[in-house]
């Protein structure tokens with residue numbers, strides 16, 4: 058049962074959304090710390106540019122497209138939920154989950170190819186950062202897809218529609234992280 | 247209010263089994279108790295460790311009663327885990343999680359945390375982390391022994407530490423603890439922001455709530471880089487990456503930055519709740535309004551931001567850029583100013599009050615007095631020139647014990663003795679409370695004042711046996727070490743008085759009314775202990791600030807927040 | 812709640828802009844000029860992040876403190892970067908050097924310091 062505390066809104070933002078913003082804030086510093094560490098190492102090691110050549114820009118670019126599109130369907134789901142159309146929101150969230158799944162599959166192929174080419178996580182610290190940062194981000198994608206599954210299932214029954222927006226905010230954040238990871242790991246040579 | 251009645255009624259009807267009441271409860275008060283007793287249990291372990299390694303220092307090579315011979319690796323593992331436990335498994339869970347859980351909903355006038363299930367999950371993860379830490383002490387190779395700051399390469403490479411499994415379990419335990427407090431912190435902040443009683447505006451929130459909330463925010467904003475750092479360290483340990491290995495393109499100083507970027511805000515994370523607890527106690531037992539509430543609050547906001555700019559004062563001798571050392575010296579000295587200001591605010595609050603020296607008040611006063619010594623010695627360390635000498639000596643150790651002990655021990659006892667009647671509906675014994683107070687505070691000073699002197703003479707930290715250093719084992723130095731150790735044992739023995747007093751009073755103590763201290767804040771307007779849902783007759787509304795004591799023109803010398811004007 | 816009764820922007824249009832920007836950032840390095848790459852890679856990443864935060868996450872229609880709180884976290888990260896980078900980026904000291912960083916600096920790649 059939901060406590061009365063959960064129904065109040067003294068700060069002017071619904072409780073769930075407020076909490077998600079705090080989640081995003083604490084995630085910013087997690088990825089921020091990791092990426093700041095990467096960037097200072099990268100600047101100190103000009104030769105990493107050469108190693109970055111071996112990353113697959115087309116796979117990374119395609120995945121960016123996938124995530125951007127999945128964000129589009131997430132925000133359209135939010136709009137549908139706001140209009141009270143739970144089933145439509147659920148369907149749109151389904152597309153987002155599909156996008157997340159596709160992202161992970163592309164990553165799997167990409168990593169397999171790289172590992173087969175001999176670039177493993179211990180090959181050099183560049184590759185350590187590459188796999189760790191993308192891996193941490195990938196875990197966020199997978200977690201997001203799982204949670205989204207629950208939200209979509211409820212939305213189908215027109216329940217807890219406000220959660221569609223909440224998972225969307227999280228998803229867009231994960232998208233933004235990738236927007237930065239993409240140039241940092243793939244494009245900058 | 248109608249909805250309030252319906253919900254609480256529904257709560258009353260369902261039967262509670264032992265499991266649902268004590269173990270899987272989502273009630274914020276029960277979760278607070280879980281955090282508090284787990285924290286106290288861990289404090290007992292951390293205290294026992296201190297006893298063992300202090301015995302080794304005072305009487306090198308002795309068979310320590312209840313432990314046995316202390317080997318060099320045991321010694322290092324003991325000091326490492328003592329520090330880790332006291333900060334992450336005692337100060338954090340008791341000061342923030344236990345008091346935060348107990349006080350936030352009660353003092354802002356709502357029925358629970360906004361996310362009770364996440365709250366429960368937070369405790370369960372915390373418990374799991376504690377179990378993993380304890381297991382890590384018993385695995386082959388022994389517990390992690392690379393100091394609570396876990397600097398690489400000692401922490402990263404098993405070939406140096408010799409504790410492959412212990413290091414990793416330690417790291418996993420700390421990381422899980424962070425997750426638990428992130429979940430808890432988001433709950434605290436969201437609850438305090440959104441669920442306040444109608445009428446409770448920004449400046450009507452009791453100081454202790456503000457402090458716990460600001461502490462949670464500081465924690466959330468500072469722990470991220472360390473989580474990232476912990477992931478990298480974990481990879482170094484388990485996968486064999488070289489994030490912190492300069493030979494392979496990494497950098498060990500990076501860890502120090504990541505650690506202290508969190509580590510220094512962390513000292514404010516634990517300091518603030520203790521400051522808040524003492525502020526509330528002082529107002530109640532001096533029957534006075536908090537001096538300059540708004541100034542105090544904004545000072546704390548400022549301190550919180552500043553606390554993110556000082557971290558590298560822990561690294562003055564780590565080979566950091568000397569220009570940076572200048573900047574961090576300046577910011578470190580700057581941050582002493584608001585802390586000093588807060589001390590003056592407390593003194594001004596006491597000034598001219600009608601002071602009752604009850605047990606909670608004694609603890610609160612002792613907090614300010616002892617913390618002052620910690621703060622003042624910090625200024626010496628903050629000056630990079632002096633710190634080059636003092637770094638890693640017992641001067642540093644005494645400095646931070648003069649900050650942490652007042653916070654984690656004195657502050658906690660202040661809070662427990664203050665809110666015990668609310669938690670359990672009974673009084674604790676004042677007499678035994680005072681015996682315990684003096685029996686704790688006097689030995690505390692006898693332990694640590696000698697350590698300042700030993701540190702000034704150059705005694706290094708983290709040394710297993712000083713007899714290997716002739717210039718550090720002069721007879722008078724050994725005498726001081728023994729004095730400190732004996733005082734520690736005395737202090738530890740006095741804690742049994744507290745435990746007996748607490749458990750006896752829980753069941754047999756004199757029954758306490760709703761508002762035994764005649765205090766203003768909302769938690770005192772409900773039953774002691776508060777029932778599930780906190781205010782069965784409907785949640786309170788707020789009409790004024792929390793510190794309206796001795797208001798001129800009123801018969802009563804207090805004016806509860808929920809009484810209409 | 813009522814604060815949320817905002818106009819929904821045309822999401823498809825924003826998505827199309829994002830995709831075009833993505834295309835530019837992928838094609839940027841083809842010019843072969845490091846400065847151009849820097850701008851097309853990171854300048855565009857900033858623009859994309861801004862567009863997503865504003866239009867998809869609706870940061871702009873939240874209470875003001877949400878944006879402040881996120882910005883504060885970013886500022887802290889910048890602070891962390893600028894205070895830690897001078898130490899972490901050092902490649903040699905009194906009795907030590909970092910073989911990887913040194914070897915690359917010696918190899919004289921485009922961004923090497925040259926004073927060797």
Ligand code: HEM
Pocket residue numbers: 395512513514516517559560578579581582585620621622623624625626627628629633636637638642645646649650653
């Ligand atoms: C008044 C403000 C304070 C100043 C100026 C200050 C300054 C310092 C400095 C410069 C050091 C580094 C010394 C060294 O390692 O050589 C230090 C260490 C330490 N301080 Fe403080 N401090 C202050 C308050 C606090 C507070 C409030 C706490 C705890 C709640 C605290 C806890 C610690 C700890 C734990 C260490 C040692 C960490 C370690 O190396 O294991 N300090 N302090």
Ligand SMILES: [Cu+2]
Pocket residue numbers: 509510513556557559560
């Ligand atoms: Cu510090």
